[in-house]
Amino acid sequence: MIAIPTMRQLLAQRPKMRYIFTGGKGGVGKTVAAAGLAYHYASQGERVLLASLNPVHSLSSLFGQSLSGGKVVEVQGAKGVHAVEVETTEVVERYRNSIRGRVKEFLKWADIPLDAKPFIEIATTNPAFEESAMFDRMVDYILKEGEAFDRVIFDTAAVANAVRLIGLSKIYGLWLTRMIDSRKEALSMRVQLSFRKEKVMEEVKKDPLMADLISMNERFEQAKGVLVDPERTAFFFVTLPLALPIAVVRRFIGMVQKFNIPIGGVIVNEVLRPEIALQEGAGEYLGNKYHEQTGYMKVLYRDLGPLVRSYIPLYASEVGGVDMIRRVSEDMMSYAPPFAAELSGGA
Ligand SMILES: Nc1ncnc2c1ncn2[C@@H]1O[C@H](COP(=O)(O)OP(=O)(O)O)[C@@H](O)[C@H]1O
Numbered sequence: 118m119i120a121i122p123t124m125r126q127l128l129a130q131r132p133k134m135r136y137i138f139t140g141g142k143g144g145v146g147k148t149v150a151a152a153g154l155a156y157h158y159a160s161q162g163e164r165v166l167l168a169s170l171n172p173v174h175s176l177s178s179l180f181g182q183s184l185s186g187g188k189v190v191e192v193q194g195a196k197g198v199h200a201v202e203v204e205t206t207e208v209v210e211r212y213r214n215s216i217r218g219r220v221k222e223f224l225k226w227a228d229i230p231l232d233a234k235p236f237i238e239i240a241t242t243n244p245a246f247e248e249s250a251m252f253d254r255m256v257d258y259i260l261k262e263g264e265a266f267d268r269v270i271f272d273t274a275a276v277a278n279a280v281r282l283i284g285l286s287k288i289y290g291l292w293l294t295r296m297i298d299s300r301k302e303a304l305s306m307r308v309q310l311s312f313r314k315e316k317v318m319e320e321v322k323k324d325p326l327m328a329d330l331i332s333m334n335e336r337f338e339q340a341k342g343v344l345v346d347p348e349r350t351a352f353f354f355v356t357l358p359l360a361l362p363i364a365v366v367r368r369f370i371g372m373v374q375k376f377n378i379p380i381g382g383v384i385v386n387e388v389l390r391p392e393i394a395l396q397e398g399a400g401e402y403l404g405n406k407y408h409e410q411t412g413y414m415k416v417l418y419r420d421l422g423p424l425v426r427s428y429i430p431l432y433a434s435e436v437g438g439v440d441m442i443r444r445v446s447e448d449m450m451s452y453a454p455p456f457a458a459e460l461s462g463g464a
């Protein structure tokens with residue numbers, strides 16, 4: 118049996134891994150795992166940004182301090198961990214305004230004497246709009262704000278969205294190129310200089326809508342470049358040792374692999390410790406639960422072996438406050454249930 122690198126070893130082997138995502142089913146411990154990872158890096162002297170992009174935030178309650186307001190705040194008692202709860206409503210509003218501006222400008226440029234409102238309605242009320250807005254904000258953190266940090270850890274439910282958008286990027290890229298081409302064409306007709314390419318390019322550069330399209334395209338390409346780069350990016354999937362969340366992880370892994378998004382590994386959370394579940398007087402319930410969990414973890418290990426990086430024990434209470442997050446960060450770097458230690462041949 119090959120020894121599986123623990124989370125600690127993996128992170129040490131991949132120092133350039135700057136963008137880290139935690140995904141998985143609701144309630145499995147994505148936020149807890151993201152916080153544990155952030156704490157781990159910060160405890161080594163790094164500046165870490167922990168960004169929550171969820172519609173409902175839990176960083177404040179997890180750390181037991183107010184981190185809301187949409188601003189980056191250093192967490193008290195966790196030097197180096199900087200947290201931000203990104204406000205969905207704010208992001209959505211800003212995104213809607215920028216779309217509004219674009220649509221209006223487009224109609225004006227194309228000389229289409231139509232009310233912009235219905236177009237804006239269509240663009241901004243489709244069900245994926247909020248997700249797209251949050252994705253766009255995430256791209257900002259990757260390309261801009263994130264630059265000031267050694268690591269950026271995203272606590273987000275939007276893994277599926279990120280994946281979909283990357284999948285869509287081909288179509289999106291095509292669409293942008295089309296727009297750029299037709300814009301060039303229109304401009305060249307306008308200036309009646311269709312045979313003087315340099316002149317057209319000059320006009321193209323001066324044109325605001327054109328500049329907008331080109332920069333959107335560049336920005337998108339750049340973000341995609343980061344998201345599929347196995348050196349800089351990793352998606353971690355969090356699961357409980359239960360059938361359903363494991364099924365969700367499998368599905369995510371399949372999706373993510375299809376789009377070449379790099380996988381950091383799987384984190385198994387809320388693992389019962391045998392010294393507790395099997396101790397004298399623990400009762401049948403805990404004993405059964407323990408064996409059930411072990412069964413699922415063996416299946417997971419059999420199927421995903423080397424991808425299973427980390428186990429987090431089930432604690433006696435919810436995770437809350439910096440002291441407990443420190444404990445999570447230590448456990449997730451080194452805890453191994455007995456079966457895992459046997460299988461990997463380690464101690
Ligand atoms: N290992 C654990 N032991 C005890 N409670 C946990 C553990 N992991 C998570 N929890 C609790 O479970 C709840 C869900 O965790 P959370 O990280 O918010 O899930 P998610 O972000 O995936 O929705 C929280 O109340 C958290 O404190």
Ligand SMILES: [Mg+2]
Binds near residue numbers: 147171175
């Ligand atoms: Mg969460």
